[in-house]
Amino acid sequence: MLRPLPVTDFLAAGLPIIDVRSPGEFARGHIPAAVNVPLFSDAERAVVGTLYKQTGRDAAVLEGLRIVGPKLAGIVERATELAPDRRIAVHCWRGGERSGSVAWLLDKAGFGEVLTLRGGYKAFRKHVLASFVQVPTLRILGGYTGTGKTATLQHLAALGEQVIDLEALAQHKGSAFGMLGEKLQPTQEHFENLLWNALRKMDGTRPLWLEDESRNIGKVILPLPLFEALRKAPVYFADMPVEERVQRLVQDYGAFAQEDLAAAVQRIAKRLGPQHAKAALEALASGDLATVARITLGYYDKAYAHGLAQRDAASVHRLEASATDLRALAQRLKEHAAATAPTVH
Numbered sequence: 001m002l003r004p005l006p007v008t009d010f011l012a013a014g015l016p017i018i019d020v021r022s023p024g025e026f027a028r029g030h031i032p033a034a035v036n037v038p039l040f041s042d043a044e045r046a047v048v049g050t051l052y053k054q055t056g057r058d059a060a061v062l063e064g065l066r067i068v069g070p071k072l073a074g075i076v077e078r079a080t081e082l083a084p085d086r087r088i089a090v091h092c093w094r095g096g097e098r099s100g101s102v103a104w105l106l107d108k109a110g111f112g113e114v115l116t117l118r119g120g121y122k123a124f125r126k127h128v129l130a131s132f133v134q135v136p137t138l139r140i141l142g143g144y145t146g147t148g149k150t151a152t153l154q155h156l157a158a159l160g161e162q163v164i165d166l167e168a169l170a171q172h173k174g175s176a177f178g179m180l181g182e183k184l185q186p187t188q189e190h191f192e193n194l195l196w197n198a199l200r201k202m203d204g205t206r207p208l209w210l211e212d213e214s215r216n217i218g219k220v221i222l223p224l225p226l227f228e229a230l231r232k233a234p235v236y237f238a239d240m241p242v243e244e245r246v247q248r249l250v251q252d253y254g255a256f257a258q259e260d261l262a263a264a265v266q267r268i269a270k271r272l273g274p275q276h277a278k279a280a281l282e283a284l285a286s287g288d289l290a291t292v293a294r295i296t297l298g299y300y301d302k303a304y305a306h307g308l309a310q311r312d313a314a315s316v317h318r319l320e321a322s323a324t325d326l327r328a329l330a331q332r333l334k335e336h337a338a339a340t341a342p343t344v345h
Contacts, residue, residue, distance in 0.1 A: 001107070001112065001113050001114070002103055002104070002107050002114050002116065003113065003114070003115050003116070004095070004115075004116045004117075004118050005115050005116070005117065005118060006118050006119075006123075007117060007118070007119065007123045007124050007126075007127045008127070010089060010091070010115055010116075010117045010118075011031075011124075013089060013115055015083065015087050015088055015089040015113070015115060016035070016082045016083045016088050016089065017031055017033065017034040017035070017088075017089045017090075017091065018034065018035050018036075018037040018078075018079060018082065018088060018089070018090050018091075018102070019031065019034040019035065019036050019037070019091060019092075019121070020037055020038060020039045020090060020091070020092050020098050020099055020102050021036070021038065021039075021092050021093055021098070021121065022038050022039075022040050022041060022042045022044075022045040023036060023038055023041065023042055024042040024045075025045075025093065025121075026038070027187075028187050028189055028190065029121075029125070029186075029187055029189035029190040029192075029193055030121070030190065030193065031091070031121070031124055031193065032193055032194060032197040033197075034091075035082055037075055037078050037079065037082075037102075039064075039068055039071070039075075039092075039098045039101070039102060040064070040067060040068070040098075044067050047063065047067075048060050048063055048064050048067070051063050061097075068101075072105060075102060075105065075106075076105065076106065076109045079106055079109075079111070083111070085112075086110065086111040086112050086113070087111070087112055087113040088106060088111060088113070088114055088115070089114075089115040089116075089117070090102050090103045090106070090114060090115065090116050090117075091116065091117035091120050091121055091124070092120050092121065093120050093121050093122060094119065094120040094121075094122050095116060095117050095118050095119050095120035095122075095123065096120065099116050099117065099120065100116065103116045125189070125193075128192055128193055128196040129192070129223075131196055131199065131200070132192075132195075132196070132199075132223040132224075132225045132226055133225050134204075135225055135226055135229040136199070136202055136204050136206075136207070136208045137206075137207040137208065137233075138207065138208055138209075138210055138229055138230060138233035139207045139208070139209050139210075139233060139234060139236065139337050140209075140210055140211070140212045140230060140233050140234065140235045140236065141153060141156075141209055141210070141211050141212065141235075141236055141238065141333065142211075142212040142235040142236060142237040142238065142304075142308065142316070143212075143237055143238035143239070143240065143321065144240070144242075144245060144297070144300065144301050144304055144305075145175060145245065145249070145296075145297060145300040145301070145304070146240070146244075146245030146246065146248045146249045146252075146293070146297065147238045147240045147245060147248075147321060147323075148238075148240075148248055148323060148326050149211045149212075149238065150165060150167060150168075150173075150211065151326050152238065152326045152329055152330050152333070153165055153209060153211060155326055155327045155329070155330030155331075156209050156330045156333065156334060158327075158330075159330055159331060159334055161207075161209050161334055162202050162203065162206055162207065162208045162209060163208070163209045163210075164195075164198045164199070164202070164208060164209075164210055165211070166195075166210060166211060166213055166217060166222070167211065167213075167217060169186075169191060169194045169195055169198060170185060170186070170191055170217040170218055170220045171183050171184065171185045171186060171218070172185055172217050172218030172219075172220070174213060174214070174217050174218070175264075175300065176264045176265070176267040176268045177253060177261070177264040177296075178217075178218055179218060180253065180256050180260055180261075180264065181256065185218050185219050185220060186220065187220075188219075188220050188221060191220040192223065195222075195223070195226075207337070210230060212230070212235060213227075213230065214307070215227045231310075231311065232315075233315070234315045234316075234317065234337070234340065235308070235311060235315060235316045235317065236317050236319060236333050236336065236337055237308070237316055237317065237318045237319065238319055238321035238329060238333070239318050239319065239320055239321055240320075240321040240322065240323060241322075242294070242297060242301075244322065244323040244324075245293075245297065245323070246290050246293040246294055246297065247290070247323065248323050249289075249293040249297075250289045250290055250293055253289070253293075254289050258284060258285070261284055261292070262281055262284055262285075265277060265280050265281055265284065265292070265296065266281075268296070268299060271299050271303075272295065272296070272298075272299050276295050276298065276299075279291075279295060280292050280295040280296060283295070317336060317337075317340055319332055319333065319336060
């Protein structure tokens with residue numbers, strides 16, 4: 001049975017999703033959990049598209065059939081692997097010929113239910129962007145660089161709090177050193193898709209913990225409504241002694257290649273100032289990572305303090321923290337937040 005559905009019903013159906021767009025389209029952004037079963041390669045799609053523009057629809061369709069013919073059995077086999085109960089969802093860019101053709105094929109191959117997405121991935125993207133207007137109640141974990149905020153968020157999650165790790169979604173830790181040890185960042189489009197997917201799993205009646213971030217996390221940008229809500233939400237600032245933070249940074253970054261650390265220092269050389277940048281690079285060359293950390297913290301602490309000062313002072317709650325017991329910090333954060341912040345808008 002073939003059933004075209006609007007985006008909310010398509011997503012709510014919970015069936016395995018195959019995305020029949022080309023690999024390049026899929027790489028730019030896709031529905032999280034969708035599997036790419038492309039009808040055309042990137043090169044094949046370009047050939048068909050060029051024919052369509054230069055000669056017309058009939059020639060393009062005919063060339064498409066020539067290309068796709070040998071792939072039909074493989075598409076059915078892959079779909080059967082993904083949906084052994086033969087209930088599956090299919091989409092392309094606009095919900096047109098590519099998904100319609102594959103849906104027809106699967107229906108003829110004996111699939112009991114084949115859903116298609118009205119408006120295709122384009123409709124999904126509109127749905128994603130519209131969803132960011134509704135922002136849950138936020139609680140923001142703040143603290144200077146090296147405070148262990150990511151680990152503290154993990155402890156909060158273990159304590160039953162709702163948490164989204166924005167830096168994990170962005171594949172970047174948010175500083176000049178932030179790409180070290182990370183995979184390639186997602187595109188802006190796919191970062192938004194991943195963020196939508198994380199947000200939709202949250203209970204909107206309960207608060208959500210995020211780490212305090214600037215709007216840019218590496219090369220990706222937080223949606224404006226979410227960033228504005230983040231800046232207005234109460235901040236629970238973990239105040240950790242600088243030497244504990246230095247040691248944590250040495251532990252976290254000390255294993256990276258010296259040339260990668262040097263490149264990160266050079267990216268902020270103008271902000272550090274020539275003397276501090278030179279001193280940091282000399283310390284790095286001599287293996288004195290603690291000095292490198294102290295110098296860079298001088299810049300990052302000032303930058304973060306400036307941003308924190310722009311907030312309503314009444315919304316900033318400071319808690320003493322120690323690097324040796326972040327789980328205890330998470331427990332105190334949970335208790336303090338429950339006592340000081342509203343749970344609904």
